[in-house]
Amino acid sequence: MNTLHVKTGDTVQVISGRSKGGKGKVVAVSPKEGQVIIEGVNLVTKHVKPKRQGETGGIVKAEGPVRACKVMLVCPKCGKAVRTGVRIDGDTKKRYCKKCNAEF
Numbered sequence: 001m002n003t004l005h006v007k008t009g010d011t012v013q014v015i016s017g018r019s020k021g022g023k024g025k026v027v028a029v030s031p032k033e034g035q036v037i038i039e040g041v042n043l044v045t046k047h048v049k050p051k052r053q054g055e056t057g058g059i060v061k062a063e064g065p066v067r068a069c070k071v072m073l074v075c076p077k078c079g080k081a082v083r084t085g086v087r088i089d090g091d092t093k094k095r096y097c098k099k100c101n102a103e104f
């Protein structure tokens, strides 16, 4: 199974690309595509056509996917975009911040 270094609920920062500097919570990940959806980041405008008579079409903003390799995890403890390592503790894998050593 393919896993990404970030998961749903993580706060991440975009480090390169069009949405560079964008920061937000991961709302969805797709390991297969290597993409993540981040709340409020990489907003794309979608034109919506009215489906039924009487409905008005419009422009809807929605988050577009960002390549996972372009995002870094924001450490909940030191609040910085950091590199993370993985530590094996018995049967569980724990991620840790390479800056302040906090586990999460």
Ligand SMILES: [Zn+2]
Residues within 6 Å of the ligand: 075, 076, 077, 078, 079, 080, 082, 097, 098, 099, 100, 101, 102
């Ligand atoms: Zn940290």
